[in-house]
Amino acid sequence: MExxxxxxxxxxxxxxxxxxxxxxxxxQLAAVQQQLAAEQAAAQQAADARQRYGQIxxxxxxxxxxxxxxxxxxxNVSATVAQDQNLWKGAMVGAAAAVLLTSEPVRNAMGKTVDxxxxxxxxxxxxxxPAMAKAAATEKATTSADNNAS
Numbered sequence: 001m002e003x004x005x006x007x008x009x010x011x012x013x014x015x016x017x018x019x020x021x022x023x024x025x026x027x028q029l030a031a032v033q034q035q036l037a038a039e040q041a042a043a044q045q046a047a048d049a050r051q052r053y054g055q056i057x058x059x060x061x062x063x064x065x066x067x068x069x070x071x072x073x074x075x076n077v078s079a080t081v082a083q084d085q086n087l088w089k090g091a092m093v094g095a096a097a098a099v100l101l102t103s104e105p106v107r108n109a110m111g112k113t114v115d116x117x118x119x120x121x122x123x124x125x126x127x128x129x130p131a132m133a134k135a136a137a138t139e140k141a142t143t144s145a146d147n148n149a150s
Contacts, residue, residue, distance in 0.1 A: 052080045 059076040062068035100106050 055080050 056077055059068060059073050063070065063073045100110070
């Protein structure tokens with residue numbers, strides 16, 4: 001009878017061990033499947049990006065060869081990357097920077113703002129730009145004339 005009990009307990013222990021191994025194996029399989037799905041999604045995104053880049057490059061090549069207009073290129077680019085919000089955010093920031101850096105009235109206004117924030121910056125800078133040097137000299141002369149008149 002004791003041997004029967006020992007045999008039954010040993011079979012129960014083996015069953016529990018097998019069940020635990022089965023659970024662990026299923027968990028490992030699920031983890032591998034998740035990793036595989038993530039890798040497949042990343043590979044698909046990379047393939048899509050290469051395809052979009054190819055379409056844009058082809059459109060630009062057609063423009064360079066004279067077979068497409070600027071409107072065609074813009075239409076193709078906007079259709080190709082419409083779903084990519086980061087591209088459009090970057091394009092807007094770039095366009096704003098281009099306007100700020102190339103527009104003379106905007107640069108002058110920015111210069112006045114910087115001058116109001118840091119009043120001594122322009123006069124102590126010793127600028128090599130002739131226009132800036134002339135403006136600094138005019139400002140000094142005006143300030144000196146105002147002080148002498150007082």
